[in-house]
Amino acid sequence: MTRRLQVMKFGGTSVGNAECIARAAKIVAQSAREGRCVAVVSAMSGVTNRLIEAARMAEAGNRSGALASIEEVRAQHESALNALLEDESERAGVRARLEAVLAEGSRFCEGTALLRELSLRTMDAISSLGERLSAPLVSAAVKELGLRSEALEATELIVTDEYHGGAEPQMEQTRARSQARILPLLNGGSIPVVTGFLGATPEGELTTLGRGGSDYSATILGAALDADEVIIWTDVEGVLTADPRLVTEAQTIPEISYREAAELAYFGAKVLHPKTLRPVVQAGIPVWIRNSFAPEKPGTKITPQGQSIGGGVKALTAIRDVTLISVGGPGIVGLPDVVGRTFSTTAEVRANVLLISQSSSQNDICFGVSSSDASKTVDALRKEFAQDLAHHKVEHIRVDPHIAIVAVVGQNMCGTPGIAGKTFNAMGKAGVNLIAIAQGSSETNISFVIEEQSVVPALRSLHREFALHKSAHRIPNAQGVLD
Ligand code: ASP
Numbered sequence: 001m002t003r004r005l006q007v008m009k010f011g012g013t014s015v016g017n018a019e020c021i022a023r024a025a026k027i028v029a030q031s032a033r034e035g036r037c038v039a040v041v042s043a044m045s046g047v048t049n050r051l052i053e054a055a056r057m058a059e060a061g062n063r064s065g066a067l068a069s070i071e072e073v074r075a076q077h078e079s080a081l082n083a084l085l086e087d088e089s090e091r092a093g094v095r096a097r098l099e100a101v102l103a104e105g106s107r108f109c110e111g112t113a114l115l116r117e118l119s120l121r122t123m124d125a126i127s128s129l130g131e132r133l134s135a136p137l138v139s140a141a142v143k144e145l146g147l148r149s150e151a152l153e154a155t156e157l158i159v160t161d162e163y164h165g166g167a168e169p170q171m172e173q174t175r176a177r178s179q180a181r182i183l184p185l186l187n188g189g190s191i192p193v194v195t196g197f198l199g200a201t202p203e204g205e206l207t208t209l210g211r212g213g214s215d216y217s218a219t220i221l222g223a224a225l226d227a228d229e230v231i232i233w234t235d236v237e238g239v240l241t242a243d244p245r246l247v248t249e250a251q252t253i254p255e256i257s258y259r260e261a262a263e264l265a266y267f268g269a270k271v272l273h274p275k276t277l278r279p280v281v282q283a284g285i286p287v288w289i290r291n292s293f294a295p296e297k298p299g300t301k302i303t304p305q306g307q308s309i310g311g312g313v314k315a316l317t318a319i320r321d322v323t324l325i326s327v328g329g330p331g332i333v334g335l336p337d338v339v340g341r342t343f344s345t346t347a348e349v350r351a352n353v354l355l356i357s358q359s360s361s362q363n364d365i366c367f368g369v370s371s372s373d374a375s376k377t378v379d380a381l382r383k384e385f386a387q388d389l390a391h392h393k394v395e396h397i398r399v400d401p402h403i404a405i406v407a408v409v410g411q412n413m414c415g416t417p418g419i420a421g422k423t424f425n426a427m428g429k430a431g432v433n434l435i436a437i438a439q440g441s442s443e444t445n446i447s448f449v450i451e452e453q454s455v456v457p458a459l460r461s462l463h464r465e466f467a468l469h470k471s472a473h474r475i476p477n478a479q480g481v482l483d
């Protein structure tokens with residue numbers, strides 16, 4: 001029988017300095033002692049932002065500013081390297097590899113500054129340098145523990161389309177390449193440390209998977225290698241019942257489903273890149289979210305089914321910076337195309353529509369968009385409905401910028417009566433006014449719009465109403481039901 005395989009990803013803060021890298025290396029070593037382990041790493045924290053800044057400076061013609069940023073990146077890695085490795089000759093080997101990557105970075109910036117032109121392709125090449133620097137450091141730290149390890153660039157493994165800045169993996173080719181390259185290393189007792197965030201087209205052109213994409217890299221490799229589990233090591237204890245900065249009683253959820261995790265990722269709980277679960281859904285590979293700063297804690301396990309919780313509600317999320325736009329007035333009742341025209345307009349301006357609500361009286365359609373999309377959306381709507389506004393067929397296009405969307409999420413809410421009642425009861429108790437409400441027919445979330453200033457009382461009241469502070473302690477019985 002083959003030994004169990006874990007693919008584990010370390011986020012930017014988990015490899016943020018020498019001490020964190022050493023901690024990550026220990027976690028990898030522990031896993032490799034018990035089975036097979038592939039590590040996937042993000043750039044050290046802050047590095048990707050700095051590289052993007054360097055690229056922008058270069059684009060503006062500021063060559064020296066861009067090169068100074070690359071220097072800062074070098075200094076950050078150099079000091080981590082010196083703190084991590086005792087032996088100067090070993091350091092020299094790693095340093096040479098880092099220098100080669102940094103030299104490439106300087107050349108990209110010089111070229112960009114000269115042309116004052118930054119293509120998405122060049123941006124990918126520059127923004128992904130951080131992962132190409134962190135992987136050799138983490139691999140060296142693993143070796144420092146007496147294990148064998150090799151740093152790999154994912155250009156060799158993850159094959160993507162050509163959509164620079166947000167490329168999608170081509171799984172068949174990725175599978176073939178990853179297995180051919182990684183399995184022999186594992187069989188030979190070596191631990192591969194792979195760059196997150198990046199891949200390459202079939203022709204070998206480097207691409208990135210989008211900001212925060214290292215989570216996605218980990219599940220892509222997990223699926224490609226038929227891993228037993230994927231572990232995302234980060235700086236929080238897992239998926240929480242609510243944002244702990246807003247609700248102090250928030251608890252880590254022991255187990256949630258793919259569906260719930262995806263709902264939460266979409267609704268602004270920033271633990272996971274929204275695409276993370278896609279590659280593992282088919283094979284049903286579990287994904288853990290764990291805290292590399294507290295590895296003794298169990299974290300959250302994301303599984304196909306999740307674990308049913310009596311009340312059905314697993315977590316609460318809130319998105320702020322939302323603007324509510326309503327198009328309506330009694331005159332729209334007889335206008336059959338208002339809904340269609342409204343949303344073709346939002347599509348034209350590429351506004352991300354977060355929630356839609358229309359009552360059956362059809363007097364008014366309202367929807368929420370990110371506030372950053374609001375003004376272009378409203379301008380486009382005013383243009384689209386100019387005639388109808390003039391003839392009072394459409395009475396108003398109203399904009400409310402100070403609102404938030406709160407969502408109550410849980411897969412087993414589906415078919416559980418009383419959840420909406422409890423939700424609105426909690427809002428009543430907190431004296432929070434509901435401006436609009438939406439529940440998709442999948443019944444995995446109820447979302448509603450409230451004034452931004454009511455977010456904290458709303459979340460606290462809901463958290464109490466659904467007794468989410470007890471989430472961590474609830475153990476279901478054999479039927480998966482909680483008492
Ligand atoms: N370093 C990349 C970013 O900051 C990818 C990642 O960290 O997941 O977006």
Ligand code: MG
Pocket residue numbers: 011012042212
């Ligand atoms: Mg990151």
